[in-house]
Amino acid sequence: MSAFFGKLMQSKKNQIILFIAYVVLAGAGLFLLPDSTIAFLMLLFSILILYHLNFNLRAKWISGIVILAIIMPFIASQSDSYQTYMEVGTLVGIYCAMALGLNIVVGFAGLLDLGFIAFFAVGAYSYAIFASEQASKFMPFGHYPLPGGSFWIFIIVGAAVAALFGILLGVPVLRVRGDYLAIVTLGFGEIIRILLNNMDHPINITNGSMGIASITPPNFFGISIGSSSQFYYIVFGIFLVVIYVVRKLENSKLGRSWKAVRDNEIAAQAMGIPLVKTKLAAFAIGASFSGMMGVVFAAKQMFVDATSFTYLESTMVLVMVILGGMGSVPGVILGAGVVIILRTQVLTNISNWLSSISADYGISIPPAISPEKMQLLIFGLLLIIFALYRTQGLIPHKNRKVNVEVLKKESAEAALAREKATSGGADS
């Protein structure tokens, strides 16, 4: 059976046909079934399948974007759960970008960061403060809330402010090494959270534990953006940019410097890599992704308070990175997707389903162990199982391989050219 399947998948044409069939099937399921979470997940799963097929890279990218930006939203829009699906999609996008940012810090540069959510918070608050009445409580000039159009500028501002904080955090990092870093970052994250939760006096900057409510929704050429399906596209856009940046950086000079520092600091320095600058770059760039998404998050929730930025959140982002496969971009994306979908959708659905069958069959479960309460337990078990069975992560990191044949050829050509040049020089 599997041999047959293997053979079937060998030909590219078969792959294309089967893949399209799968997408159509999942899409039809999403379209036709009234409650189609499974079909929705199947459709998302197609991206993972796509990743494993051996199409060329461009075809994969295009099909992936088409599925996520057109097919999925369109079909889902026919469903009652449209906004739910889009909300899940939006959250996945937000956390993917954040996890990709953390991946730069942890996966590439090898710096364990337990307070990463702070940058998200900084981004969120920077928009929340200025896009609500809040700013007028301490700003002597200007009119607040700023109009929804400012959102677009704030995406950049959020990135910049978060990057700045990243550098700020970097300063103690210059001296602290290895796992001591973990605790410094944890402390930093907690400090930021506590400050945000308390800066309502003497000057009211963050409105303290009451949080900031009534944040102005973004405005796109006069259209006010409020629904998850709209945010989905904003997030999707940012997400594509982030992926592009990460992929390019990974194989750039800077990316190699990160990995060199991660693998061996002393040797990296001996090769002329400045430790401080390289680490700071990792912190700043990683943080900036988080900051951008923080802005989006604030705009989407229309309310922020410090409870969204706890230490547990930081560890969740870290879980996404490690679970997905440290340093592996597709892995980290998958990790974020799995964790978010589990937490927001699957676990809730499972527990609902359990309690509805127990109700249907008239089984009375003591309130102490009712399935609604078991989400964390199931999540914990799943984490353990994942980790034990995918020890290298869901999609383990692989170093990009160069094509040796091409190098060989180019090297020969270059040698020939050099030879010509020297003999030519001799001629004249």
Place this chain on the structure above:
Amino acid sequence: MLAHIIQNLPQVLIDGLTLGVVYAVVAIGYTMVYGILELINFAHGDVFMTGAYIGATILFLLMGFGLLSSLPALIVFLIVIILAGTVTGMLGVGIERVAYRPLRRKNAPKLIALITSIGISFVLEDAVRFIAELKTGNYIITAPSMFNHKFNIDIHHVLPFFNNATFQASFLLVLVVTIIMLISLDLFVNKTKWGMAMRAVAQDRDTASLMTINVNRVISVTFFIGSALGGATGVLFMIQYGTINPYIGFILGIKAFTAAVLGGIGNIRGAMFGGVMLGLLEMFAAANLSIITNGAMGAEYKDVFAFIILILVLIFKPEGLFGKAVVEKV
């Protein structure tokens, strides 16, 4: 202002010490596991919590047999703490078997164990909650009160600029027991062959096994000791604070981990010192911050205060207070 702070000092010291020794012993669990596996065992705070529940269970069982009233409190206490420590120790060994050893066998990257430890942490919290709630209807458990005789230190009489301080008998108990635990552990690790084996395993597992050291056994023993200490501390915690719930391990875990780092992670004396210092710092900050800042910052900033001190310490002594700078021969 200063007068206020000074008046309060004896009480703040006592309270800080109480909290500090609890941090210290839990911190040792972190430090030991970290020292040997370079793993931040996120589940350790919850092992501590489970120990408290196990202790409570034993206490209630004893009460059920009517032993609580017939035996001297100290004997009951010893039974409970030893039994609870042992059971928690075995729990720790079990966790290591299930969640960490398979990873080691598969040569997984170090950080993946972080995931299983977080998973274990969730599972422990919820499992304890279910069981407690199922048995008692409420997951918050209040232990029968023991050692709640109150003492008053009449220091004001001797040194009039101090206010009097009070503490309960349980404070003395906590202090004495933790000091005994800490000293015996320190001796064990620094003076016995097992201790040397632990340090060797920590530094190079493969080579340690070439020296006839059974690496898995050493790790099991480490987990047993760390977890047993955690469990025993859980019992002390229950006696000192009276009430336990399944979530006490979370924040306490973070604090204890912080303390371990402050002292120099992997270093047992460091963990002790870091724990006590953190307890004192926190207590001092909570009691005095708003006096010092004239109301601009209150007790809610105590963790900021503690973390800033931590960061400062690490900036000036990056290997923690007791850690030795690891000179890497190049």
Place this chain on the structure above:
Amino acid sequence: MTDTASKHFLEVNKIESFYSQIQALEGVELHIDQGEIVTLIGSNGAGKSTTLKSISGQVRPKKGSIIFDGMDITNNQAHQTALLGIAQVPEGRRIFPRLSVRENLQIGAFSVKDKNVIAERMERVFTYFPRLKERLSQKGGTMSGGEQQMLAIGRALMMKPKLLMLDEPSMGLAPIIVEQIFDIIKEMNKEGMTILLVEQNAYQALQIADRGYVIQTGKIVLDGKGDDLMKNEQVREAYLA
């Protein structure tokens, strides 16, 4: 397990060892008799270290078997094999960096209970390497390269094994010490220790060895008496300058 297999002190039967997917040994076969000095030579990456690691249990062969003193140790854990009396001086020294020199030596005799025996053996090591005695409380990791090598050899001697496997013991040592190392090996051998020696310094290795094996890309391609191998045209061509 099988007693029929115990013709030799150590028997390595067609073992195949892997590093995850990569095959490093493709059926290595060799044997050592009690009291012999046997050397294993081969170029970089041939599989010498992997062979030693397979015997000591650090790498578990997927196929084949290893019999030591009549016991099948193929699937032993490393510490079990070590307890049977097989010591290894690992490639790259692998000193415990944060243990002192003294502790590094003590741990070599981890299975020995008697303190006097440990002290005795330590004295013996000091006669070979007086430098170690001068530096008893220095952290192993801060010793110079050659000092670490001495420590690694000394640590293995502390175990007083039945079979001593040395992975490039002369590496990083001053010429004057290298000579001494080979003397020590001979001396140990005279006292009854069986030796398996991996050396880049093939010349000297073959000189003191009773027999030798040549390994190439994971397979034994040649074996014979030490002298014979030294004269072998192929060997001279490949390994001796």
Place this chain on the structure above:
Amino acid sequence: MNILEVKNLTKNFGGLTATSDITMNVEKNSITAVIGPNGAGKTTFFNMVTAVYKPTSGDILLNGKSLVGLKPHQVSQFGITRTFQNIRLFNEMTVLENVLVGMHQNLKSHWIGTLLQLPHIRKIEEAAKVEAYDILKYVGLEDYVNENAGNLAYGAQRRLEIGRAMAAKPKILLLDEPAAGMNPKETDRLTSLIHDLRTKLDVTIILIEHDMKLVMKISDYIYVLDHGELIASGKPDEIRTNKRVIEAYLGKGAVAND
């Protein structure tokens, strides 16, 4: 002309004097060897030149400018690159990437340019790969281009270290026991490789090595350390017969063998 001058260099570790009052001059484009018994202070000397350790006292001058007080990466940027006695590769990176990192300081491809996909940046990166491949061919690792460096056998790792250091195109190349872990045949190849390197890269080489055959064959000048002190210096023939050197370091056999 002296490219590197070392003046009264001393390093103490607590009570231990690892190098004591060393003065050396290294001539441009020469091959200079530093030899001596184990623990003599050779590696410590390298560590001070590359700013891994700060000298207790004394000075190190590169073309007349002091290097003391610089950061390791700055020293590297001034054109001094080294290999390590206990190998330090980037284990989780491929063999090719290791060499590319070696080339970094001469690689003019800023990451912002990479992000913008500027064509000339791509060209630079592409050319760098070809050059890295050439270097790998040179050190005989062309079959391991995509292998993780940590998976190489010991000898191969040594050669990769040399390749990585070469890639930096240094003015001064410090090699710490490059032949350790190589058999005589391989050492021979390495000898000619180092020899070629000097002319090919126009580089000054300082080398620590216990393989006397190699040292005597390629060194222009030799310094001998013992217990942190300079006990002799001179041309190979002078050193070979120096009584003090034989006693402390070479041993009788070594002389006979040669």
Place this chain on the structure above:
Amino acid sequence: SSKSGGSSGKTVIEIGSQSPLSGGSATLGDAIRLGAELAISDQKAAFEKKGFTIKLKDLDDQGDPKKGVANAQILAADKNVLALVGHLNSGVAIPSSEVYEKNSLPMVSPATTATVVTDRKLKTVNRICARDDFQGPAGANYAIKTLKAKKIFVIQDKTAYGSGLADQFRNQAKKLGADIVGYEGITVGETDFNGVLSQAMTKKPDLIYFGGVYAEGGLIIKQARQKGFDGPIMGGDGLDSSSTVQIAGDAVKGVYLTSVAGDVTKTEKGQEFAKKYKEKFGKNVESYSAYGYDAAGVILKGLMKAIDDNDGKKPTREQVTKAIRAVKDYDGVTTKVSFDDKGDNKFAKVYIYNFDQAKYPPVQKAEISQ
């Protein structure tokens, strides 16, 4: 689960519920859910008659705003869900209600007291309990006028609820001329509050006020007593739980609290409810059990009205939203309900309780209407 069939071929209508079922304040969260469940099972028959099966869809918001919002999306997407009982925590209710508003899904909260909840004037947001700007001042009045407190030390838990309430209390107390000798924050989840209490002791207050929930409040009470504080300690509805007694033990004596929930055991109706509750779930009632029950009751009343107005067909959410807001003089087990234009209950009262022994419920001392 949208099998529109149901067990007997009837149209399914679901009532959502969101409250923390796990975590620190689960005692109260669970009570809300169980109260709602009881209300639904009580009225199941009435709806069956009209051809509808009503069901509870209960979700755990974990006291976490993000989880609350995600759950809100799930509920909003389920077209069978026409209304929702919840939340417990103001901090969760505020962002979640933005989602409800967008989806016209009406919510009736039994317990969120923060002012912002209804001050945003959302059409879908209602609550049957009193507001903190009523509860806090009521507490202050009692503390100063009845308990004669002059120097008050305020501690709060730095959550939207705790600081909101403590702020309201402080402002009123100041107005009445009391001296606020300290105003300190603590961290939710911690267990040792001796530091703050030491500070309090040096200020020699004659009353300590705590804005927060029982998990921390219980310990503060206990530790304050251990420190030798024997004056009155006062708190808000967050302390109105059997868990306060469970945690504080004997120390709870002399604790006063304001609550927005009335004592069910005072009326016959209430006692009957408590009995039924205990029978069905094997637990004693908590402060918010009856409020969960009444919140669901209000929803069901509105729903029934909407069905009738819609000729017996399943109404739209908009219809239900309007019908619920229009509920007049609903007579529940503990409270009467009529909503004003913000969604606040005109009949909401604040009650003052005192623990005179270590037993829940405490003794009702006063009942204050607006």
